[in-house]
Amino acid sequence: MLTARSRRTALAVVAAAGLFGTVAVPTAAQAADANARHHKTVNLQLLAINDFHGNLEPPAGSAGTIKEIDPATGKEVSTPAGGIEYLATALRQAREAADDSITVAAGDIVGASPLTSALFHDEPTIEAMDKLGLDVTSVGNHEFDHGSQELLRLQNGGCHPVDGCYEKGRKFRGANFNYLSANVTDENTGEPLLAPYWVTKSQGVKIGFIGVTLEGTPNVVTAAGVKGLKFANEVTTINKYAAELKAQGVNSIVALIHEGGYPASSVYNYDCGPAGQGVSGPIVDISRKLDPSIGAIVTGHTHNSYACTIPDPNGVPRSVTSAASFGRLFTQIDLKLDKSNGTIVRPSVKAENHVVRRTLPKAEDMSELIARYSKLAAPIANRPVGYIASDINGRGSSDLEKPLGDLIADAQLEGLSPADKGGAQVAFMNPGGIRSDLVYKAVGSEGDGVVTYSKAFTVQPFTNMMQVKTLTGAQLIQLLQQQVSGGNTAAPKILQVSKSLSYTLDMRKTGADRVLVDSIRLNGAPIDPAAKYRVAANEFLAAGGDGFPAFAAGTDKLVGASDLEVFVAYLGAHSSASAPLKAPAKDRIKVIGPGIDID
Structure with missing residues (x-):
């Protein structure tokens, strides 16, 4: 199984080899590309989360449960879910059977976080997401809670300008994953605050991810948090960059949108119906207007769970998903990429939410991370x-x-x-x-x-x-x-x-x-x-x-x-x-x- 992270490693190895001579052994990426040439389509798995909000430890109370139907009784029950130790295990297990896997998110990875993350300006969560294998995320409104410069620090690294570094000998390196903010621009220059999209390859086929946050972010964040920024319309922005990607020969496109909807049922695996009539809210109108070249839409913000299809402007069903919040669910999206034209084969897209159950084994590296930061926070946290x-x-x-x-x-x-x-x-x-x-x-x-x-x-x-x-x-x-x-x-x-x-x-x-x-x-x-x-x-x-x-x-x-x-x-x-x-x-x-x- 080839992940986006291993693709980046492979590219780095090839670049280094150019300095010292020819490498006879093909990289994992080259081997996958060679195998893919024998088939008309290639299989790609997307694993998606949203609205994690720094919940490294299992959320307590109702915030740490997911509603589902008990198959034994047919009744609705609340199941304990979430915690980075279990989420990491769940995602790693899901990747094992995949030909290729990319892990994505739809914003609010940090912000409004519990103390174990927030006390250290959410550096622990960024570190955890890197260990988790997150590849790319849109920004959410809560990424602006402490202003654009702090968001840039989380992406690029460096110690906090006021509190400095938290551990001797450790300097915050920033996120290894990509933050995208296509519709967030500097009001003076008009330039995006962060990259509008990210392009990678899956088994030889280019795939692009466009990331936006809700246009109404200034209405839900303090004025200081969005000072100097403009937030453009989600549809206009995504369609603009979809055209730009297609002009570059990138025909497989996924939209990561920090805006969401409201399903008619709170049960995590509720079926929205073939035309998405079981979900309402801003994302419905947005989805209906997005360029048909966009093959799948990953959403967030409302903290709801759904895996629906909503018609595109041509009336063709398109996958629209959200994985609740706090790492209690993840969405598995399986799709095929057409090698001949580089597009997502729309009928192939299958999306399903999975509960991050606390019966899973804990990921040891995440347990160690939590223990390290909990020890630092203990004098304040336990009072x-x-x-x-x-x-x-x-x-x-x-x-x-x-x-x-x-x-x-x-x-x-x-x-x-x-x-x-x-x-x-x-x-x-x-x-x-x-x-x-x-x-x-x-x-x-x-x-x-x-x-x-x-x-x-x-x-x-x-x-x-x-x-x-x-x-x-x-x-x-x-x-x-x-x-x-x-x-x-x-x-x-x-x-x-x-x-x-x-x-x-x-x-x-x-x-x-x-x-x-x-x-x-x-x-x-x-x-x-x-x-x-x-x-x-x-x-x-x-x-x-x-x-x-x-x-x-x-x-x-x-x-x-x-x-x-x-x-x-x-x-x-x-x-x-x-x-x-x-x-x-x-x-x-x-x-x-x-x-x-x-x-």
Whole structure:
């Protein structure tokens, strides 16, 4: 089996041989090419992941499970999955039977990562992906969390400009895999931040990969993270570079897109139907418009799992896949390349998601990597900061009001309500910023119910600075309406609110009308549109992120501590080993649905 990594090694050997004389023994690449000439097509395996987010250790709680149908009972079950030790084994086993294999990703490999990776600016994850055999990935929005220069450092190497190198004698070498950013350009020069595409050969046939991130990245990343950059339309960009590749004689093309969809079922191997009617979201429209020369589309961003076919502009079915998130799944895409014209034989494309089960043997090199960085992180990571009586679900809650969302918003209100801290009367938390659950079960030696700094960090990894702004009552009402209108009409973003606020959502209505204005109460009193209120939120929300321009219109800004600091302080002030925190009651947002009333 020939991998893309061994192809690069073979090319290096041939180049070196030119300096010292002719090499009589053919390389692995040459042998594969010679064998392929006897056939009209060659077989290629793509192994794909997306949205790994630095989850080197097995994710805890619901973030570490995959929903599937138990063949014995026919019922839906949650299966523990993920962890780089198991993912590495799964991919290595999948490659064994392949004629040729290339490993790809669709962005967010890093960013919003747990402490073991984030404490070291995600260098451990880059190192792990190199060991894993990743060849190429598009950039995701989270690759811009710390700005373009940090992304370039992850690609090119070098010690962190502030924190330096973490281990004596070790210098960060950068990623051996290729980051692609075709639609991300420097606003001054117009040049792509990173390479727009990567071309390699599979058994003598050229194949190109074009990588893009979502056009709306500036709406989901802090302004500092995307400063000086422009994000172009995904379809226009991919079609432009597909034409460029074809002009170079590259007719087999795969698109790696950090944008995704929403399948009708959360079961990992749900069948979307022959025309992809079982999946919705931005990727459907994008896929229908992409050049028919693109033979397969690998996607991400929404953290969902699907292996669907969606018609191209000519109505021909085309494979569109996503492997959930956190390394819990990988997608195996088997295809044939036509040697006569260099194209992907579209009917040959077969895609299937596979669960990364924790019953697999652990990859020893990944265990060693985790142990090395865990030892460095231990003094910070293992410090107890609070106690809980049971799981407090955030990411794992399917409700619009999440218990952990309530807890975080209460922490922010308490931390910023003193007059000298901003005088906040209400606090809001974006649901996408809650990256995990607070899990009762111990993940190390800390004991059940103990919240370590590492667990708290996994929930709130961005360390966004908190802000307090003045909004009028009318703006506060508008803010609540923006959860279900404007850019959030199709996919509502329901903010988590502190205990000082309550209101009702009627999901039978449409747009802004879903917020029942007469139901809004702040500390038990109706909102006065003309009055002024002090509102707390993290800097991402306060700048209008996630489609909330009402936040950006606020005045009299005061910057406070980080979201993580106020969260940790709240846990310490309100829990002890003898009196652990209980999950808050979900009684702030009343949701009325079609024929049902969900409290």
